[in-house]
């Protein structure tokens with residue numbers, strides 16, 4: 271039965287979607303059956319796999335109780351898509367009966383088909399992120415070590431603590447991964463040191479995802495890093511991260 | 519009476535807050551009285567001016583009809599703050615009577631005190647962004663020319679068109695500004711060309727805000743660019759953008 275992992279951070283543009291794409295690809299290459307869930311009405315995850323204007327998407331399934339759409343990317347890698355249409359039905363979801371449990375129930379229906387289910391969360395602490403965290407065994411937090419991480423990380427962990435208290439006591443923060451890092455930039459070095467100091471109870475992955483043009487290019491090409499640039503340092507970093515995540 | 523301008527883009531991490539801080543500072547140095555409104559529950563704008571855990575904030579004012587809190591940053595520059603507390607009352611706002619008009623009414627009370635009111639929008643198309651756009655005469659759209667801009671810009675302009683159709687017919691897209699750009703990166707060059715091609719009806723500012731470490735450092739220092747590094751290229755770019763915005 272699948273491990274369900276939310277990739278979560280309400281700060282915008284810190285590499286959540288990039289992490290879901292490439293961690294998902296790496297896990298699938300290691301022989302796991304992987305499902306990626308696009309819980310962001312921006313639909314970047316879906317777009318990066320070339321899926322546009324999906325007729326069946328996550329929000330329909332959550333509201334109408336229809337089966338989760340599963341689009342085959344490769345034999346071992348599947349996608350449940352979203353697009354902007356989710357934004358138009360999001361308040362309906364927020365006001366629905368048992369709103370925060372709905373994703374949990376839909377994922378239960380498909381868990382035996384997969385080894386890992388990765389959920390791409392939007393940059394907010396609204397209903398989509400809540401559903402994702404409630405449905406998850408684990409969450410992984412990508413952090414870009416800049417000014418907003420200083421206080422933002424605290425708010426995120428408070429929300430996770432609330433979800434554990436009131437709805438999903440089994441939710442565990444599997445780890446923090448530093449993303450979009452320039453290893454020699456003083457801001458990044460001091461912020462990483464600050465976070466390591468203040469979040470010692472949390473596991474900080476050794477792998478650091480560095481800033482790289484190849485990542486930007488792969489997404490314009492609508493390909494994952496392994497397909498686009500298997501020899502790149504960026505692919506190696508995500509592949510290494512996958513090993514770290516499996517190991518623990 | 520103040521011109522009210524939303525800095526809007528539902529894509530995360532494209533420099534909205536950075537633009538509000540530094541455009542706001544530039545406008546204030548040019549002799550304008552400027553008010554900055556933090557409509558993002560992440561509260562990055564407020565944090566960057568050293569305002570934490572504000573007892574009075576925007577969400578209280580919108581829900582309780584109390585006066586907008588105005589914190590003096592400098593003689594010509596004021597801030598109406600937010601923090602994560604807004605996230606906890608956001609659904610209350612969404613369900614309130616006349617929700618989308620509430621910011622408009624609060625800003626009406628202070629418009630005669632200022633020449634410009636800049637609104638920092640969150641990375642979403644939810645109630646906070648809707649309130650911001652309904653309250654605005656203009657919006658300025660920062661775009662980082664990467665993969666997500668390809669389709670995301672369309673969704674944003676559709677939402678703006680809806681707001682014009684149903685609630686605020688006077689809302690005008692003042693312009694698009696390219697942000698977080700590496701001028702020599704092929705992805706950025708081709709995406710900028712693509713956007714210029716497909717959005718010819720819109721005004722694209724000449725000023726391009728380039729990637730710069732100084733911007734990251736200034737926010738860790740909790741200072742605007744003029745205070746932190748007045749000789750930097752980044753400050754010059756935002757100062758130049760301010761002139762472009764005033765001129766049109």
Ligand SMILES: Nc1ncnc2c1ncn2[C@@H]1O[C@H](COP(=O)(O)OP(=O)(O)OP(=O)(O)O)[C@@H](O)[C@H]1O
Nearest residue numbers: 282283284285286287288393480481482486530664
């Ligand atoms: N390590 C990296 N180096 C360079 N560019 C990166 C890196 N990681 C992500 N990017 C680029 O930065 C942008 C934001 O990344 P991404 O969309 O993965 O972040 P996100 O957290 O999912 O954003 P959002 O909060 O909007 O969902 C994308 O254009 C992506 O291609």
Ligand SMILES: Nc1ncnc2c1ncn2[C@@H]1O[C@H](COP(=O)(O)OP(=O)(O)OP(=O)(O)O)[C@@H](O)[C@H]1O
Nearest residue numbers: 282416530531532533534535536641728729730734
């Ligand atoms: N031109 C730039 N060069 C380098 N770093 C930048 C630049 N503009 C912004 N940044 C940094 O990138 C990060 C994201 O910027 P910012 O917070 O302004 O984006 P945003 O659109 O407001 O994000 P959100 O969607 O989360 O509100 C910040 O750490 C900021 O310091």
Ligand SMILES: [Mg+2]
Nearest residue numbers: 286287310314
């Ligand atoms: Mg994303």
Ligand SMILES: [Mg+2]
Nearest residue numbers: 534535558562
């Ligand atoms: Mg912001």
